[in-house]
Amino acid sequence: MSSSASVIFQERKDQILRKGQGDFDMNCNRESLAGAVSQRACVFCGSRVVLYPIADALHLVHGPIGCAAYTWDIRGALSSGPDLHRLSFSTDLQEKDIIFGGEEKLYRALTELIDRHHPKAAFVYSTCIVGIIGDDLEAVCRKVASEKGIPVLPVQSEGFKGNKREGYGAACKAMFRLMGSGDTSNISPLGINILGDFNLAGEIWIIRGYFDRMGLQTVANITGDGRVEDLQRAHGAALNVVQCSGATMELAKMMKESFDIPFMRVSYFGVEDMAESLYQIARFFEPKAPGIMERTRELVKGELSQLYPRLQEFRRELAGKKAAIYVGGAFKAFSLVKAFRLLGMRVVLVGSQTGTEEDYRELYEITDEGTIIVDDSNPLELSSFLKEKDVDVFVGGVKERPIAYKLGVGFCDHNHERKKPLEGFIGMLNFAREIHSSVMSPVWRFVPRRKAR
């Protein structure tokens, strides 16, 4: 099939690529096409995703009710202590607030909630409509902060001012304002901050466990199982390790600039990337921490010797099957491509909501000939790709699930709602098990599209 034959929306032609057909050319980072049913979310969503796991902060959504209601406890970001983040707070703006301004209501709501919950800090999210009526969030936050004696941080996340990625930036800016104020005296020279892990299904605890075994001290979780006080002293760490680089890279850069903390990109998904991330961190600390390399090698060896035999069992049945990936940020796609390779599977479609040109270039490098690479896709395209490539399993989020299931294709939720950890070595095993349990289920034999085979 020629590449143009399956173009559904002409306007999106240059957001779809087939490896091996022409040169790399991807026109991403555009506004979504009206009427195409993009799978993207908004700026607010990006901010909410990043800040949400900070468990002892109050998260108040300033706007009409929907924006807060749809984000009530939607992610499995776990906390080892307080869980204020799991409540959904809103100013629930009404018509008169829209006409006369919402500042007064915001002030009263904030005061009321801080008195009720005694949070360590408060984040106030701006939504589309607040951007239009022009409430001065900054001023209200300043006032409440001085009255209540806690940081009260505006998050400039008006939904229409871009996509999720701008929301990440707004979240980073808000968090950055917390930094620099805490006491760093008892932080070891081997202190690190974990950026871009949201502790879905308890994943950050697995990663922290590895760092402990390497002899490192984790200063701040940013933001999974996060705490305000940790963020306030995060500038005392020696290194920032950044996963999900789209989400928190901006913060790492700001911290580099202001506090001179170096950062490195890591990924905890898949065996290769997990091990390489640990080695990379060990190499960084080696001058200060003799023996760290050995400890890391031991760790990886120990984990792998348990993992490999069990992976082989899955591999036997999964080898040769075809996978498709559509995720929010492209970083995750890199690791998934490798993880599927380890299972002997072929990735035939990979895409993301908000990848950058650089991301897509990297995907282009690591994928096989013929693989479809797509930016900001939609149900019509995704379903046609799934059929064309006769995919066995599709990795995505809740919105992609019914597309796969209707077509009789297996599915793996690799998004915020997962209940089993997919990070770390143990996560690779969980991933393999989940892929296996979807691909090998007998139910596909009964669905119309597959029955015909």
Next chain:
Amino acid sequence: MKRADYVSTTNACKLCKPLGACLAFRGIEGAVPMLHGSQGCATYMRRYIISHFREPMDIASSSLGEKHAVYGGGPNLKQGLKNLMTKFGAAMIGVATTCLTETIGDDVPMIIREFRKEMEEAGDGPGLPSLVSVSTPSYSGTHMEGFHAAVGAVVDQLCAGDLLCANSEGKFVNLLPGFLSPADLRHLKEIVADFGLGCVMLPDISETLDGPALEDYEKIPAGGTPISGIKRMGCAAATLEFGRTLEGGATAGMILHKRFGLPLHQSGIPIGLRETDAFFKALEQASGMKTPEKHQSEKGRLVDSYVDAHKYLFGKRAVIYGEEDLVIGLTAFLAEIGIKPVLCASGGRGGRFASCIEHVTAGLLETPPMVEEGADFQKIEELCQELAPDLLVGHSKGYRLSKKLGVPLIRVGFPIHDRFGGQRTLHAGYRGTQMLLDRIVNAVLEKAQEDSAIGYGYM
């Protein structure tokens, strides 16, 4: 009892207006719901709806960005409409506004008129889908107001007053069921058919949001109220409209009544004996036929099980929350079986909730239950501390409360995000009531069994 008045909302017990409108549009054959606003709203609503129905739910968006918020979203809306026409082959597009476009003041009906004109001038007039728009700012009203507004808009904009009705069409009724589950809607259609009546049910999500596995991905899921049917609604023998809070309002049923003089039967959602009887009586009237034997015996079995169940349930204290009309229906039913509703709560502020609750419990309860409009889960939880309910009845967002209180939650309505088969939950009719009754009794028994150290084998 102290009833604090809070400024902030915690864990809302309502959703936003366009979500209801999208659900209603999804129940029309060949229709695509579209939001005029920024991309986020549509995506959030899709996710929310998909998690309940486990079905595709495409909601298009005009995907406004910053410059559109300043200069107006007309061009994007038109481009979106065009894409839905050509790429989805939409037979109808239902455009709902969002908070953003309401606030910047986009005139959607006018933009649509312009679009229609431009398309006609370009020679694309004949292929033009039906275009319906509804104003749904979330800062006034909940998803239910959005739902009813959308149904009203469809009727208002598609049912032309100069309709000619032929006798050959056969006798049919309009059924405006409100937001019920696909299983409910299938059952309602079955009931009406058993009376020998045709039926235009608007909207009808029974297939569009509970469809079969397929060979191919459908751009627009099959099923829904046929548009040709909607256009003929003025020829019906009568309109049956569910929702006690709607009485007297400018609803779709009222529009049909005013425009075509159709008799309008407004009644509660048929849950429990009395509300279901009222529905059957309206059908008897419309058809001139007695309730068929099949349904009489279903009713007989229901009454019999009321008796079988009464001891387990008498005096049990229930908190019921969710959409006003659903809560009213459930409360009517619970009062019949000896359960004591102690709190009826809704995030809505329609203003008729309390009087309707009073009406449906009159004669069965000594005093009507406490009623809370504009409630969130913060408030419901506080009230529960004092009311000490034995069970909660509502959607799945009450789960954490039920866990905290250690009492069972009977999951009904929307959303059910933590259980399987929410779209197949039956609430309506004698049959739906029967299923609810069985579930409630079993929840009470299970709790008693678990709380007891003895391990009773007979309950």
